[in-house]
Amino acid sequence: xxxxxxxxxxxxxxxYPPYAYRPPVPPPRPHGLRIASLGPRVxxxxxxxxMVLLLNAVVNGWFIFRLYxxxxxxxxxxxxxxxxxxxxxxxxxxxxxQADALQVVIFIIGVALWFAYEVPSTANSGQTLGKxxxxxxxxxxxxxxxxxFGRSLRRWNLMGLPTFLWSCFCIxxxxxxxxxxxxxxxxxxxxxxxxxxxxTVVVEVPQxxxxxxxxxxx
Numbered sequence: 001x002x003x004x005x006x007x008x009x010x011x012x013x014x015x016y017p018p019y020a021y022r023p024p025v026p027p028p029r030p031h032g033l034r035i036a037s038l039g040p041r042v043x044x045x046x047x048x049x050x051m052v053l054l055l056n057a058v059v060n061g062w063f064i065f066r067l068y069x070x071x072x073x074x075x076x077x078x079x080x081x082x083x084x085x086x087x088x089x090x091x092x093x094x095x096x097x098q099a100d101a102l103q104v105v106i107f108i109i110g111v112a113l114w115f116a117y118e119v120p121s122t123a124n125s126g127q128t129l130g131k132x133x134x135x136x137x138x139x140x141x142x143x144x145x146x147x148x149f150g151r152s153l154r155r156w157n158l159m160g161l162p163t164f165l166w167s168c169f170c171i172x173x174x175x176x177x178x179x180x181x182x183x184x185x186x187x188x189x190x191x192x193x194x195x196x197x198x199x200t201v202v203v204e205v206p207q208x209x210x211x212x213x214x215x216x217x218x
Contacts, residue, residue, distance in 0.1 A: 030201050078092065120152075
């Protein structure tokens with residue numbers, strides 16, 4: 001007896017059509033490991049952002065102080081006019097002549113610190129400090145081996161290089177924002193755009209992982 005077409009209302013006692021039930025598809029497990037959930041990934045990224053900011057405070061501290069000195073006359077005049085209830089935007093003193101150069105230096109050092117913090121550690125172990133704390137790891141899609149420097153660089157490029165477009169109508173910030181929220185909509189691997197670019201996936205590191213196991217920290 002041929003089964004009725006899909007959507008047909010079946011009478012009581014009619015044999016259940018074989019196509020009516022589809023078993024659930026199990027979630028993917030790259031290299032036998034669970035896909036990292038979004039919560040630990042967000043926390044790991046926040047830890048990494050904090051570490052990069054801390055590095056900037058140490059390395060860029062002197063340049064930031066010098067930039068403040070360049071802007072100090074403008075800031076003082078601004079505050080004086082606010083207290084005196086005078087117009088604050090007319091004929092303000094200009095920052096010192098080194099202000100623009102200092103901003104460029106601070107910006108380039110900041111991006112370089114982010115690169116130095118993330119790319120080598122991801123290349124060697126798949127883990128930044130934040131990922132180690134949250135016990136997650138970046139792995140290639142096709143094997144449990146290390147990413148290597150070239151692939152880690154390709155992964156970082158889509159995150160870091162848009163920073164240079166921040167001043168261009170915030171295009172860089174928008175690109176980075178889209179990259180950050182992409183895992184919230186991507187299924188089933190929860191990949192960010194930089195993961196898709198480098199063909200990587202973020203997985204959980206088992207509690208019993210060793211250096212020789214696929215999920216080990218190496």
